[in-house]
Amino acid sequence: MTLVLTALILATIAAAFFFGRHLAVARTGAAVSASFSDRAHSLPAYHGYFAAWSVGLAAFVAVAVGWLLRDKIEPSVIAVLILATIGLGFAFSYRKIGPRFRARNIVEGFVKAVLLLCSGVAVLTTLGIVLSLVFESFRFFEQVPIFDFLTGLQWSPQTALREDQAGQSGAFGAVPIFTGTFMIMLVAMFVAAPIGLLIAIYLSEYASKRTRALVKPMIEILAGVPTVVYGFFALLTVGPTIRGFAESLGFGVPTQSAIAAGSVMGVMIIPFISSLSDDVINAVPQTLRDGSYALGATKSETMTKVIFPAALPGIIGALLLAVSRAVGETMIVVMAAGRAANLTGNPFEAVTTVTVQIVSLLTGDQEFDSPKTLAAFALGLVLFVITLALNVVALLIVRKYRERYE
Amino acid sequence: MSQSTSAASVHNSDQALKRLKARKSAESRFRFFGIGAIFAAVLMLGWLLNSIVGTGYTAFYQHYMTIDVELTESIVDPDGVRDPDELRKANFRKIMQEAIYARFPEVTDRKEKIALFKVISASGATDQARQMVYQNPSLVGETLTLSVPTSDDVDQLLKGYIDRNAPEARRKVTDQQIAWVDALKATGEIKSKFNWTFFTATDSRDPELAGIAGAVVGSLMALFVAFVVSVPVGVGAAVYLEEFAPQNRFTDFVEININNLAAVPSIVFGLLGLAVFLNFFGMPRSAPLVGGLVLALMTLPTIIIATRSALRAVSPSIVDGALSLGASHTQAVFHHKVPLAAPGILTGSIIGIAQALGETAPLLMIGMVAFVTEIPSTLTEPASALPVQIFLWSDSAERAWAERTSAAIIVLLTVLITMNAVAIFLRNKLERRW
Numbered sequence: 001m002t003l004v005l006t007a008l009i010l011a012t013i014a015a016a017f018f019f020g021r022h023l024a025v026a027r028t029g030a031a032v033s034a035s036f037s038d039r040a041h042s043l044p045a046y047h048g049y050f051a052a053w054s055v056g057l058a059a060f061v062a063v064a065v066g067w068l069l070r071d072k073i074e075p076s077v078i079a080v081l082i083l084a085t086i087g088l089g090f091a092f093s094y095r096k097i098g099p100r101f102r103a104r105n106i107v108e109g110f111v112k113a114v115l116l117l118c119s120g121v122a123v124l125t126t127l128g129i130v131l132s133l134v135f136e137s138f139r140f141f142e143q144v145p146i147f148d149f150l151t152g153l154q155w156s157p158q159t160a161l162r163e164d165q166a167g168q169s170g171a172f173g174a175v176p177i178f179t180g181t182f183m184i185m186l187v188a189m190f191v192a193a194p195i196g197l198l199i200a201i202y203l204s205e206y207a208s209k210r211t212r213a214l215v216k217p218m219i220e221i222l223a224g225v226p227t228v229v230y231g232f233f234a235l236l237t238v239g240p241t242i243r244g245f246a247e248s249l250g251f252g253v254p255t256q257s258a259i260a261a262g263s264v265m266g267v268m269i270i271p272f273i274s275s276l277s278d279d280v281i282n283a284v285p286q287t288l289r290d291g292s293y294a295l296g297a298t299k300s301e302t303m304t305k306v307i308f309p310a311a312l313p314g315i316i317g318a319l320l321l322a323v324s325r326a327v328g329e330t331m332i333v334v335m336a337a338g339r340a341a342n343l344t345g346n347p348f349e350a351v352t353t354v355t356v357q358i359v360s361l362l363t364g365d366q367e368f369d370s371p372k373t374l375a376a377f378a379l380g381l382v383l384f385v386i387t388l389a390l391n392v393v394a395l396l397i398v399r400k401y402r403e404r405y406e
Numbered sequence: 407m408s409q410s411t412s413a414a415s416v417h418n419s420d421q422a423l424k425r426l427k428a429r430k431s432a433e434s435r436f437r438f439f440g441i442g443a444i445f446a447a448v449l450m451l452g453w454l455l456n457s458i459v460g461t462g463y464t465a466f467y468q469h470y471m472t473i474d475v476e477l478t479e480s481i482v483d484p485d486g487v488r489d490p491d492e493l494r495k496a497n498f499r500k501i502m503q504e505a506i507y508a509r510f511p512e513v514t515d516r517k518e519k520i521a522l523f524k525v526i527s528a529s530g531a532t533d534q535a536r537q538m539v540y541q542n543p544s545l546v547g548e549t550l551t552l553s554v555p556t557s558d559d560v561d562q563l564l565k566g567y568i569d570r571n572a573p574e575a576r577r578k579v580t581d582q583q584i585a586w587v588d589a590l591k592a593t594g595e596i597k598s599k600f601n602w603t604f605f606t607a608t609d610s611r612d613p614e615l616a617g618i619a620g621a622v623v624g625s626l627m628a629l630f631v632a633f634v635v636s637v638p639v640g641v642g643a644a645v646y647l648e649e650f651a652p653q654n655r656f657t658d659f660v661e662i663n664i665n666n667l668a669a670v671p672s673i674v675f676g677l678l679g680l681a682v683f684l685n686f687f688g689m690p691r692s693a694p695l696v697g698g699l700v701l702a703l704m705t706l707p708t709i710i711i712a713t714r715s716a717l718r719a720v721s722p723s724i725v726d727g728a729l730s731l732g733a734s735h736t737q738a739v740f741h742h743k744v745p746l747a748a749p750g751i752l753t754g755s756i757i758g759i760a761q762a763l764g765e766t767a768p769l770l771m772i773g774m775v776a777f778v779t780e781i782p783s784t785l786t787e788p789a790s791a792l793p794v795q796i797f798l799w800s801d802s803a804e805r806a807w808a809e810r811t812s813a814a815i816i817v818l819l820t821v822l823i824t825m826n827a828v829a830i831f832l833r834n835k836l837e838r839r840w
Binding site for chain 2: 225
């Protein structure tokens with residue numbers, strides 16, 4: 001039904017295009033396009049587009065109104081209404097089209113309006129994210145005070161079904177989650193920052209063109225591997241390897257640990273840091289290098305004492321962007337970091353993160369109004385605010401630094 | 407005289423030479439660290455690929471047992487009506503049990519019989535017999551030769567992943583089962599074949615019957631929706647911002663928005679989908695339509711940024727030429743600039759869609775984690791997606807599941823690499839420089 005209706009309306013719009021084009025040619029009295037453009041303002045096709053737009057818009061409005069009133073009015077009345085509006089669209093074009101009519105300007109105005117709507121989608125998406133997160137979090141904070149949420153040390157979101165159920169306190173203190181997120185981020189940065197920076201330095205200052213062409217794509221592959229694959233790698237290989245290594249040293253480590261998830265996440269972030277810092281290092285003016293070499297400095301001295309300090313703000317910006325990546329990363333931690341909220345400073349234990357908790361609160365059975373479901377949105381809001389702040393600060397630093405050398 | 411010696415000694419004295427040596431070794435150390443870092447990254451990539459491919463490649467073949475099955479009428483169709491719908495409910499498990507007991511008549515003990523039946527995949531074998539009889543009721547009473555999948559434990563044993571020397575209590579197959587399997591293998595009744603099931607079947611509780619077809623179709627549907635929504639909208643937004651937008655606050659606001667959206671964690675898009683598409687608009691849970699919409703919003707920034715840089719790369723002389731010949735601004739943009747930027751737009755779109763294909767977290771939020779055993783046929787039916795299937799399978803501890811998870815990852819990575827290679831090829835082939 002919907003499909004037939006859509007096809008019919010599309011066919012009508014196509015008919016309107018040919019109607020408008022034909023009408024323009026007929027009223028101008030010239031079929032050949034060269035003589036046509038001497039006599040009329042717009043080319044025939046624009047008249048056609050104009051008719052198509054008029055009819056299309058009319059049909060769209062009529063269908064929308066009909067859909068809204070579908071319960072109150074008879075379907076036959078709606079059909080007549082739609083047909084009448086389409087007829088109005090045709091009549092409007094019939095009146096307007098002629099050699100003096102500026103069809104092109106109007107059609108171009110339409111096109112611009114549509115393009116403006118397209119870029120509005122980005123704004124709407126942000127608006128949707130902010131509104132949905134804030135709205136649901138607000139409902140959560142009506143049930144659980146925001147202060148308890150941000151400073152509580154106990155996280156066990158399962159609400160008790162019976163009074164005497166043990167360990168099901170329904171506590172929403174998010175501090176263990178924040179510390180877990182922070183620790184995994186720290187492990188990841190501990191792996192990614194030195195490796196990523198050194199790769200960027202080597203590729204920009206030392207490597208020959210051929211080495212660059214060979215190594216860069218290989219590093220890029222690391223960025224293209226889906227996170228669920230990294231998660232499985234951490235679970236299948238890295239976790240057991242770390243456990244085995246720790247056991248051979250004589251202490252026990254669970255397969256799901258902060259160190260396993262964090263180090264694999266670090267590998268994921270390496271290309272991110274290396275390509276961003278590469279840009280930053282390349283943006284340092286060549287004159288600084290030349291000056292340093294002229295004073296007799298070696299490449300490494302130039303790098304550490306001249307270029308690195310000059311590029312430092314940009315590198316800090318890059319690292320902050322990487323931190324925001326690490327904080328928002330989901331699949332690796334869901335698969336390899338564990339789910340129990342553990343307030344610990346030991347990276348060899350299982351910890352949980354904001355993203356893991358969002359996933360575990362929202363997958364499986366859920367009731368929409370329970371604090372358990374709403375808590376996920378509160379955590380999402382925290383995540384959104386943190387990543388946004390990190391990005392804004394990083395971009396400000398990078399922009400400020402860029403201006404200095406321009 | 408003494409002055410010149412001291413000046414020379416600044417560069418030639420033992421101390422100076424020592425300093426120089428230290429500086430040179432610092433230089434080579436630094437260089438070595440750089441190479442070491444690259445090596446470490448490449449090594450991790452190699453380790454990752456090696457561990458996935460090493461675990462997964464064996465899932466592409468599987469062991470099947472050829473077995474004679476007598477479709478005894480008294481079991482399959484005791485009433486003798488040959489009604490397909492009645493036949494479907496018949497006790498095919500019993501039929502398969504009888505078939506395998508008949509192959510080893512010396513086994514009489516009840517416990518041993520149970521162990522013997524565990525050599526083949528119970529549901530795989532019964533489903534196969536059931537389907538054949540349902541489609542062709544006249545087979546009742548005849549003896550068929552079927553090729554049925556072995557159970558996952560036997561399959562793993564024959565692939566060499568179960569240690570035969572381990573104590574019997576600690577392995578999943580008994581000594582007796584090993585003896586049966588070896589006998590069947592020796593006579594050629596158990597053979598390994600290419601595992602078509604993996605590509606044609608949907609999710610299942612039994613690893614030997616599980617496949618990725620449902621997940622692949624779900625992914626394709628979601629990607630189709632994502633492509634249809636995000637490419638026109640993204641290109642439109644980019645053309646507007648690059649060509650028509652006035653320099654004002656609204657434009658700045660949109661630009662900041664797009665840059666921030668590119669950095670929003672994917673799981674937040676999932677929350678958006680849950681709150682807006684599911685709860686507010688009441689769209690169906692687990693549907694590829696919703697998944698595709700969420701992925702579309704996620705890829706939008708990528709496509710906008712790629713399109714803008716492609717538009718910027720078109721030489722301004724093209725537009726100037728069009729304008730000087732009397733084209734309007736819109737005509738110059740749509741007739742000349744956008745077509746010339748098309749290769750760049752296409753490349754950016756492919757890369758964006760490839761990212762969307764690997765994305766998992768937002769799909770979890772909108773419920774695409776259901777256990778779906780049918781290939782979805784419409785956009786609003788519950789479906790899974792390939793990365794989500796990988797996530798679901800990765801939860802199961804058994805070796806057979808790890809193998810299939812890795813195989814699904816191999817498929818996913820192959821598709822991703824192909825998409826990116828096509829994008830790079832198109833860029834090199836179609837790119838024009840002015």
